[in-house]
Amino acid sequence: MNKKEKQNRIKELTENSLIPKEVKQIVLKNLVKYDEKILDGMLESLARESVAMDKLASDLMRFDVESQKRWDDLEIEQLKVADDFVEQTFKDLTG
Amino acid sequence: MEGPPKGINEWEKASDEERWKMLNPESDTVKTENKPSEPKAPEPGSHAPKEAEPKITPQISPEDRMPQIDARTQEIAKEIKSLDKSSADFRQKSEEYEFLRKEYNELSMKSKGAKTGEEKSPEPKIPAEPGKPGKEVVDLETIENFVPVEDRVRSLKENMVVGARNKDTEDFLNMTAEPYERVGKMKEDKNEKSLLERAKEVVSRGKEWIQKPSWIKERLKGFFTGCWWEVHQAEKFRVGKKKTGKELAEAAKQLQSMSGLLTYADALEVHNRLAAGGKLEEGNTKEKFEKMACEVRRERNLIYINQVLQQADQKLQERLKNYRDVSGKQVQLDPEKRRQLLGALGQKLVSMQDSPKTVDVKEFSKIIKDNLDPKYWKRYVYGGAEMAVWAAGAYWLNFAGGSAKVAALNAPPGAESIAGGDAPMKDHIWGTVKQWLTEHGVSDPTDSQIMEGAKKVAIDNGIGVKEWGINGTPMDTNMGQGYLLKMGGLAKKLIMIKGMAP
Numbered sequence: 384m385n386k387k388e389k390q391n392r393i394k395e396l397t398e399n400s401l402i403p404k405e406v407k408q409i410v411l412k413n414l415v416k417y418d419e420k421i422l423d424g425m426l427e428s429l430a431r432e433s434v435a436m437d438k439l440a441s442d443l444m445r446f447d448v449e450s451q452k453r454w455d456d457l458e459i460e461q462l463k464v465a466d467d468f469v470e471q472t473f474k475d476l477t478g
Numbered sequence: 479m480e481g482p483p484k485g486i487n488e489w490e491k492a493s494d495e496e497r498w499k500m501l502n503p504e505s506d507t508v509k510t511e512n513k514p515s516e517p518k519a520p521e522p523g524s525h526a527p528k529e530a531e532p533k534i535t536p537q538i539s540p541e542d543r544m545p546q547i548d549a550r551t552q553e554i555a556k557e558i559k560s561l562d563k564s565s566a567d568f569r570q571k572s573e574e575y576e577f578l579r580k581e582y583n584e585l586s587m588k589s590k591g592a593k594t595g596e597e598k599s600p601e602p603k604i605p606a607e608p609g610k611p612g613k614e615v616v617d618l619e620t621i622e623n624f625v626p627v628e629d630r631v632r633s634l635k636e637n638m639v640v641g642a643r644n645k646d647t648e649d650f651l652n653m654t655a656e657p658y659e660r661v662g663k664m665k666e667d668k669n670e671k672s673l674l675e676r677a678k679e680v681v682s683r684g685k686e687w688i689q690k691p692s693w694i695k696e697r698l699k700g701f702f703t704g705c706w707w708e709v710h711q712a713e714k715f716r717v718g719k720k721k722t723g724k725e726l727a728e729a730a731k732q733l734q735s736m737s738g739l740l741t742y743a744d745a746l747e748v749h750n751r752l753a754a755g756g757k758l759e760e761g762n763t764k765e766k767f768e769k770m771a772c773e774v775r776r777e778r779n780l781i782y783i784n785q786v787l788q789q790a791d792q793k794l795q796e797r798l799k800n801y802r803d804v805s806g807k808q809v810q811l812d813p814e815k816r817r818q819l820l821g822a823l824g825q826k827l828v829s830m831q832d833s834p835k836t837v838d839v840k841e842f843s844k845i846i847k848d849n850l851d852p853k854y855w856k857r858y859v860y861g862g863a864e865m866a867v868w869a870a871g872a873y874w875l876n877f878a879g880g881s882a883k884v885a886a887l888n889a890p891p892g893a894e895s896i897a898g899g900d901a902p903m904k905d906h907i908w909g910t911v912k913q914w915l916t917e918h919g920v921s922d923p924t925d926s927q928i929m930e931g932a933k934k935v936a937i938d939n940g941i942g943v944k945e946w947g948i949n950g951t952p953m954d955t956n957m958g959q960g961y962l963l964k965m966g967g968l969a970k971k972l973i974m975i976k977g978m979a980p
Contacts, residue, residue, distance in 0.1 A: 420970075424970075427972065431919065443845060446838075446842060450772065450841070454834050457830060458782055464823075464827060466790075468823045476798065476811065477798075
């Protein structure tokens with residue numbers, strides 16, 4: 384990867400990064416001034432951040448699906464309780 | 479004794495007319511005009527030849543017949559539970575059930591009429607709906623409307639409208655006191671997808687998200703700095719209810735104001751609390767996590783509960799409407815009593831939310847805790863912050879010099895050592911470097927990678943290693959456990975070392 388390619392990749396990753404907007408602006412403004420050593424460091428940092436976010440996203444999605452299942456099961460239970468309530472109340476009222 | 483249903487199979491295969499014949503062998507004189515005449519049932523006490531006995535069924539008394547019907551209907555009630563409502567079997571069994579039920583009721587009436595002057599012993603009637611006890615008179619429609627619980631849940635959910643939300647439990651319970659005025663305002667959305675379809679959609683969307691990392695990143699862009707969770711939930715609302723843009727914006731606004739959102743500041747707070755050995759399950763953090771983990775689902779469930787209550791109320795009213803007590807009077811439910819009963823049911827249903835709520839909060843907290851663990855955070859999530867240090871460092875160097883100060887100013891607590899820092903020696907330099915590399919993204923470092931790193935660490939720390947021709951004090955063989963090794967040089971060389979991988 385040459386310097387130009389590194390700069391482009393950093394630009395792309397920075398846009399998707401969670402870092403504050405002000406810092407992003409500084410990075411993008413000064414990108415052409417940085418030497419290759421700094422660019423390497425930036426690339427590595429952004430890649431690590433990206434991995435962390437991917438993991439977080441997949442964890443949250445898994446949570447989302449599992450949680451939905453829990454609440455769906457609850458709804459079935461609640462309906463059964465309501466059915467029992469109707470039966471019992473009817474029985475109580477009609478002797 | 480041989481009963482009218484000579485065998486379940488024969489009974490089930492028979493047409494209604496045949497069943498009628500089986501049940502009333504003497505009442506078919508008109509219907510059997512074209513059939514060969516069959517010998518009549520013998521008069522009681524007569525000595526008719528054996529072969530002249532009725533082939534189908536002898537007439538039996540209501541007292542004998544009723545237990546048979548009772549047993550058969552119970553059997554049907556069990557069988558019908560496992561059948562698909564739209565299947566032919568379901569229809570057939572429903573008809574049989576209804577047929578038997580009517581017969582039972584007729585026999586019951588006859589039996590009561592015969593007991594003139596005798597003490598009345600009320601016979602339990604067969605319930606309208608298979609598998610449900612009851613005494614009311616029912617029609618075929620009720621049986622046809624028998625729907626398994628899962629389908630009813632789906633149907634109730636389909637009538638839910640997301641926008642009609644309740645602020646809290648108190649509001650909800652107050653609502654039960656106003657017999658569903660608010661519910662009545664809810665629109666029905668006939669185009670709503672079924673629960674199963676939505677579940678499939680969520681799963682497939684989940685897969686899609688995971689398979690498209692760039693899209694995930696886009697979605698997560700504002701997680702710390704903005705309101706990713708809100709966007710995420712709002713998106714689910716949109717997909718779930720096909721809301722208009724305006725409604726979606728409103729839903730998002732509501733969520734933003736009502737639900738806790740994990741902002742960048744929150745994330746830092748969580749991180750700092752974890753770093754200080756604190757727990758997430760305390761104080762404001764706990765509340766915030768509860769809101770984030772299950773607020774939306776809890777509120778949707780409150781709306782659902784409302785639907786369930788409405789249905790229960792209607793069902794109870796209908797059953798009471800069809801019921802007459804011994805004096806033939808309709809049983810009335812006092813409005814106050816009705817509210818009280820439904821309020822109690824509502825409270826019970828709301829209290830059932832505790833179970834999934836607790837699990838949700840626990841699971842969600844774990845995810846956040848794992849992902850914001852100080853070590854993990856320092857290693858990965860501070861990547862962005864580290865980049866900022868790099869960037870700002872370069873900026874600083876250009877104008878003032880010295881990146882260390884910048885790192886301290888910009889990096890959140892815990893990130894000071896991200897670009898280097900010290901590592902206590904464990905066993906030997908080799909092992910310490912190997913572990914450090916593993917923790918910094920070189921999952922399985924080769925010997926040459928470790929050697930490169932270890933030499934760098936030895937030189938930077940002035941440690942002598944005879945085998946590698948490096949002079950210094952102390953010698954690596956004289957170092958104590960826990961000796962702090964400066965890893966800054968190794969950190970800078972990390973990219974190069976990673977590039978050495980085969």
